[in-house]
Amino acid sequence: MHAFHLPAAGSMTLLGNLPSLQRQHLLSEFAGLKQTCPEGVLVTLAPGDPTLWSAVLFVRHGPYAPAVLRFHMSFPDTYPASPPLILFSTDMFHPLICPLTTYMYTTDVQEHGEAGAADRERLPPGGFSLRHGYPAWFGQRAGTPDASTARQGGRAAAAPGSGPRARGAQAGSSAPPDESSSDDSSSSSNTPRDWGAGKASASVAGILGYVRSAFDTAEVLDAVPLAAAGNPGAWHAWRTHRRREAARADAGHASPAADNDGGGEQAPPPPPTPPPPPGAGAREPGEWNxxxxxxxxxxxxxxxxxxxxxxxxxxxxxDDMIRFLPMAQADVDSLKETIRGMLGGAA
Structure with missing residues (x-):
């Protein structure tokens, strides 16, 4: 579902500043959302400026349900050769969203947690990283890890509680892939629309579908490499969460056998990670608890x-164009009947 708000005829100042082809391309993509907009997404244009879109995502299932998230999309003059900037104004702890209180880099995470991304790849607070979904925009081939992924993956795999996993793990497993693996471990069946497509074939509908999948599909987050993360802390926390889910599932399968054996002592929980000794360097995120x-x-x-x-x-x-009003259930039901009547009359 989506909302239309095409610019009024008298508010064309910003439209005139855009190349005609880009203006036509953006307006065409917006009009096409009538048939292609992902379910659970509302989107509209800023009046007179087709380069700024407002959107709301209703997460209906998955790890972030039932969140309601606001974000904006800003398209550069070079789109679709360059990616749009997606900014979330709703604060959310997510591997692909830069925290609202700081700046992060999405590329080349160096030793000791230092970030070495170019300024053009810097994510502002609330920025959503598209590096995993659309690597061609960032000079990568789909499924090809960069050097930083290999460096970080090697350390992460050696961190406590993150033992190696087979890269050929079944797609239905709740455990994340080995942290040294890249996004080529994800199943092609999980690819939403043009996810991973080249610059020329990328579409706004596909981008919106990828954004939605990053909130309602756990396997999408499992496939994100550290180098593509907008929030490295959330990336580590998610993978720890998935390992705990896998451990609980394994324990559940093993419990009947343990009961038949008369029961056995449960393994004690792992001890908390001790603080670093005085004078030692700060621990890297992969070593935190x-x-x-x-x-x-x-x-x-x-x-x-x-x-x-x-x-x-x-x-x-x-300039946020999407507003919500509190309504009683009776008013909501009445409005639904009115809309059904209008749609029935139009048919």
Whole structure:
């Protein structure tokens, strides 16, 4: 579902500043969303500016359900040769979203956690990384890890509790792939629309589908390499969460056999990670204790996104075109009947 707001005839100042081909391309893509917009996504244009789109994502299932997330898409003059900038105004702990309180880099995570990305690849607060879904925009071939992925993956695989996993693991497993593997471990059946497509064939509908899948499909997050993460902390926390899920599932399968054997002593929980000794360098994110962090942060973020102060106060952006109003259930039912009547009459 989506909302249309084509620019009025009298507000064409910004339109005139755009190359005609790009203006036509963006307006055409927006019009095409009537048939191709992913379910659960509302999108509209800023009046007189087809390069700025406002959107709301309703996460209906998956690890981030039932969050309601606001974001904006800003298209450069060189689109589709260059990627759009996607900015989330709803705060959410997510591997692909740069925290709202800091700047992060999406490429070339160096030794000791230092970031060496070029300024053009710098993500502002709230920025959503497209490096995994659309590597061609960032000089990578789909399924090809860069040097930083190999460096970080080697350290992460050696971190406590992150033993190696076979890269040929079954697609249905709840455990993430080996952290040294790249996104080529993901199944092609999980590819939403033009995910991984080249620059020329990328579409806004495909980008929106990829953004949605990053919130409602766990396997998409499993396939994200560290070098493509917008929030390395959330990346480590997610993978720890997935390992714990796999361990619980394995324990559940093994428990009947243990009961038949008369029961046995359960293995004690792993000890907490000790603090570094005085004078030692700061631990890298892969060496931190991330147990329970993803669950707590996401639960808090989802609850905040559903609060009345967030839902009905807008995103705080002056030109946000999508607003919600609190309505009683009787009013909602009446409005639905009115809409059904209008659609029936049009048919």
């Amino acid at each position: 991330w147990d329970g962090v993803w669950e707590a942060r996401v639960k808090k973020g989802v609850a905040a996104s559903l609060s009345e102060s967030v839902l009905y106060s807008g995103s705080g952006v002056a």
